[in-house]
Amino acid sequence: MPTGLDHSGRLPAAFHAAGTSSFSEFLANVAPEMLPGRRPLPPGMAAADVSAHATTIVAIICSDGVLMGGDRRATMGNLIAQRDIEKVFAADAYSLVGMAGTAGFGLEMMRLFQVELEHYEKIESTMLSLEGKANRLASMVRNNLGAAMQGLAVVPLFAGFDLHAKSVDRAGRIFSFDVAGGVYEERGYDSIGSGSLFAKSSLKKRYKPGVTTADAVKLAVEALYDAADDDTATGGPDILRGIFPVIMAATVEGTRRYTDEETRAVAEEIIAERRDNPGI
Amino acid sequence: MQFYASPEQIMRDRSEYARKGIARGRSVVVLSYEGGVLFVAENLSTALHKVSEIYDRIGFAAVGRYPEFENLRSAGVRLADLHGYSYGRRDVTGRQVANAYARTLGAIFTQESKPYEVEICVAEVGATAADDELYRITYDGSVQDEPGLVTMGGQSDVVSGVVKTRLQPGQTLAEALKLAVEGLAIVGGENGQPRKLAANQLEVAVLDRNRPGRSFRRLTGLALTAILEDTSGTATVAEDGLEDKPQPPASPNTPADNASGPAPSTEKAVEAAGDAPAESGGKPSGDEPEGDEPEGDKPDSK
Numbered sequence: 001m002p003t004g005l006d007h008s009g010r011l012p013a014a015f016h017a018a019g020t021s022s023f024s025e026f027l028a029n030v031a032p033e034m035l036p037g038r039r040p041l042p043p044g045m046a047a048a049d050v051s052a053h054a055t056t057i058v059a060i061i062c063s064d065g066v067l068m069g070g071d072r073r074a075t076m077g078n079l080i081a082q083r084d085i086e087k088v089f090a091a092d093a094y095s096l097v098g099m100a101g102t103a104g105f106g107l108e109m110m111r112l113f114q115v116e117l118e119h120y121e122k123i124e125s126t127m128l129s130l131e132g133k134a135n136r137l138a139s140m141v142r143n144n145l146g147a148a149m150q151g152l153a154v155v156p157l158f159a160g161f162d163l164h165a166k167s168v169d170r171a172g173r174i175f176s177f178d179v180a181g182g183v184y185e186e187r188g189y190d191s192i193g194s195g196s197l198f199a200k201s202s203l204k205k206r207y208k209p210g211v212t213t214a215d216a217v218k219l220a221v222e223a224l225y226d227a228a229d230d231d232t233a234t235g236g237p238d239i240l241r242g243i244f245p246v247i248m249a250a251t252v253e254g255t256r257r258y259t260d261e262e263t264r265a266v267a268e269e270i271i272a273e274r275r276d277n278p279g280i
Numbered sequence: 281m282q283f284y285a286s287p288e289q290i291m292r293d294r295s296e297y298a299r300k301g302i303a304r305g306r307s308v309v310v311l312s313y314e315g316g317v318l319f320v321a322e323n324l325s326t327a328l329h330k331v332s333e334i335y336d337r338i339g340f341a342a343v344g345r346y347p348e349f350e351n352l353r354s355a356g357v358r359l360a361d362l363h364g365y366s367y368g369r370r371d372v373t374g375r376q377v378a379n380a381y382a383r384t385l386g387a388i389f390t391q392e393s394k395p396y397e398v399e400i401c402v403a404e405v406g407a408t409a410a411d412d413e414l415y416r417i418t419y420d421g422s423v424q425d426e427p428g429l430v431t432m433g434g435q436s437d438v439v440s441g442v443v444k445t446r447l448q449p450g451q452t453l454a455e456a457l458k459l460a461v462e463g464l465a466i467v468g469g470e471n472g473q474p475r476k477l478a479a480n481q482l483e484v485a486v487l488d489r490n491r492p493g494r495s496f497r498r499l500t501g502l503a504l505t506a507i508l509e510d511t512s513g514t515a516t517v518a519e520d521g522l523e524d525k526p527q528p529p530a531s532p533n534t535p536a537d538n539a540s541g542p543a544p545s546t547e548k549a550v551e552a553a554g555d556a557p558a559e560s561g562g563k564p565s566g567d568e569p570e571g572d573e574p575e576g577d578k579p580d581s582k
Contacts (some may be wrong), residue, residue: 008391009383015355023365026358034366115365118494122333122357 023119024112024140036108037143041150051152052081054106056195056227056234057088057098059159059174060207061188062216065251066159066172068096069220071195071228072243073235074103083235088246090255092117095133095160096248100193105147106154109140113156116140130162134175134183142181153179157192161250168252169210189219195227195234202226217247217258221266229279237267294395298419301397302344307434309443309463310341310401312412312427313456316489317403320460322434323483326500331485333496335360337405338374339487343433344398344419352381352400374404378415378423386421395419399432405487405495409449431463439463454507457484457499461508479504 006012014029024035032038052074059068070088074081081103088098089110097113099106116136121127128136137158144154158175165171174186189207191199202223211219221237224245228236237244244263249256285293306322308330319341321330330349331341334356342349356377364372381400389395396419404413409428416430417423429447431440443463451459461477469475484499491497499507 008387010387011355011359011380011384015358016351018351018354023358023361027362027365030362031366111365115361119357119361122361123354125327125329125332 021120021123022136023116024136026119027112035143036105036112036140037146041147041152052076052085052103053233054085054087054100054103054193056191056193056199056224056231057100057157058191058196058199058203058220058223058227059096059098059157059186059189060203060211060216060220061159061172061174061209062211062213062249063169064172064213065161065168065249066096066174067213067216067220067247067249068098068157068159069217069224069245069247070098071224071235071245072238073228073233075233080235083238083241084243086246088248089114090248090250090257091133091158091160092121092127093254094127094163094250095130095158096250096255097137097156097158098192099154099156100196101154102147102152105144105152106156109144109154109156113137113140127163129164130160130173133160134158134185137175138177138181138183141177141179145180148179155179155192157190159250161252171252172250191223191227193227193234195224195231198230199223199227213249213251217249217262218266218270220247221245221263222270225267225270225274237264237271239268239271294389295420298389298395298397302399302419302433303435305343305433307436307439307464307467308341308343308401308432309439309460310403310414310430310432311443311447311456311460312409312414312429312449313451313453314409314449314489315453315486316495317405317412317414317487318453318456318460319401319403319483319485320457320464321483322464322477322481324481326480326483329483331483333357333485333494334377334402335364335372336369336494337487338372338377339403339405339485339496341401341403341430341432342398345396348396349398349400352384352396352398355384356381356402374402374413374415378402378417381417382421382423384421385417385419389420401430401432403430403487405489407489409489435467438467442466453486454510457507477508479508482508 012030014026020026027035053076054074055071057068057070059066068088072084074085085103088096091097091114097110099110117128117133137156141154141156156177160173162171162173174190176184176186176190176192188209189203203219206219225236228234242260244260244267247258247263308321310317310319317339319331319339321341323330328346330343331339332353334340338360340353340356342353359380360372360377363376381402385396398419400417402415402417406412412427414426414430415423416426416432429440429443431443443459446459461482465474465477482504484504486497486499488495488497
């Protein structure tokens with residue numbers, strides 16, 4: 001157990017403290033060394049080359065919610081560190097989170113964020129609002145600023161189905177962040193990571209408000225395909241190994257991850273279309 | 281003025297004080313059934329819970345003073361989340377939580393001027409009904425492993441007597457729920473007649489054995505009424521009635537397995553609050569979430 005019982009055998013006072021529903025605030029009291037932002041960083045600026053980096057994430061608002069997709073490549077300098085990393089997760093039952101940047105810090109942030117949301121839900125018997133979730137995530141990004149200045153930045157992308165929205169077609173929402181912890185609500189679609197420039201250019205031409213979820217899946221896979229086409233740090237569909245982008249949706253029915261068979265079918269369709277016109 | 285009281289006397293007084301407080305409220309029944317662990321509490325409030333979720337496979341039920349067991353509940357959630365975050369989700373067990381409660385309540389009982397007037401059940405759902413773990417932790421920190429059935433609070437021995445005689449392994453949810461409600465209804469009626477308990481007097485939840493990830497679900501509203509009033513006892517109605525909380529598919533190799541979470545059903549919560557605004561107004565400083573204590577100071581039921 002990371003924190004033991006106190007000398008009398010009771011749980012320490014922090015466990016009984018009233019007034020906070022936040023797991024990370026609780027962690028700051030009982031085990032501050034487990035919080036990502038609290039660790040001293042070694043001096044030096046070359047950390048980026050020895051840690052794995054994750055790249056392109058796209059999110060698209062569709063008629064019945066929101067969709068998020070991520071490629072599967074992690075790089076370390078000029079090497080491919082992992083071919084099948086997953087960077088898109090369900091944050092809770094109605095929201096999705098993806099990350100770009102230093103994989104180790106990013107995965108830890110995702111995990112802490114998931115526990116944070118679940119913890120709040122259990123303590124308060126109700127879910128945080130979508131804005132509340134985005135703000136919690138922003139403060140986690142902000143805590144990572146020191147590491148970001150040393151080349152270990154993590155930038156998440158957050159999207160979710162807003163249970164308090166007036167209508168279903170307005171329920172899908174996307175929030176993006178900067179390394180200083182700024183939160184920006186996006187309209188329509190957004191992308192982060194090294195291939196985001198290409199992914200956004202791809203979406204800019206093809207995206208139309210009110211797109212159906214099925215069409216949005218294709219848009220997302222195609223945007224990731226375009227990103228992989230021009231960015232070495234983004235992986236495209238890997239037919240030989242059977243590795244395809246992770247696509248997840250958040251709708252009124254909750255979050256769902258598309259199966260590999262579903263994304264394979266979409267990827268193969270796109271590859272077949274591109275065969276005739278691969279681009280220069 | 282008393283200058284000396286023997287330790288036996290002090291402990292006896294504290295026990296009596298705590299027992300009286302616990303016996304004053306309504307009972308809670310926790311039992312294993314075929315598909316998981318069922319919690320049934322008599323509770324008029326839809327906002328102040330006696331039954332709640334601790335972790336993936338672990339649930340919590342309590343009787344006694346609300347602020348005291350609420351404090352223990354959040355401590356349990358913190359303990360479980362901290363443990364699960366620093367190790368892994370499968371490393372959080374009901375036994376750990378029960379032990380932490382036992383030691384905490386034990387220390388409070390001996391060191392504080394007033395013991396906690398609470399009795400707690402920590403339940404962990406297993407792969408089969410035989411693997412379910414039900415722990416009862418009393419105000420003095422003693423902990424008992426009671427497989428199959430725990431009844432606490434009010435005239436719990438009477439309730440237990442009724443439920444125990446007809447408790448069978450392999451009961452369906454509907455059968456188990458009816459049995460538990462029958463047990464609760466036996467107490468407090470006029471002229472010794474059993475009461476009729478309606479859905480809005482009950483707080484019902486299950487730890488669903490077959491659900492991966494977070495298995496805790498509440499059973500509310502129409503679905504609950506349907507089971508209680510249905511005499512044929514079809515299990516399918518019960519299964520449909522469970523709040524079907526969406527759940528992302530678990531991907532065990534990634535942090536995403538943390539997120540296999542149920543969502544609170546906002547709509548239902550709103551409806552329920554609308555049905556009973558008087559109760560959901562809350563009595564934050566009240567001793568009992570029921571809001572009424574018609575029975576008065578009952579004789580000790582132990």
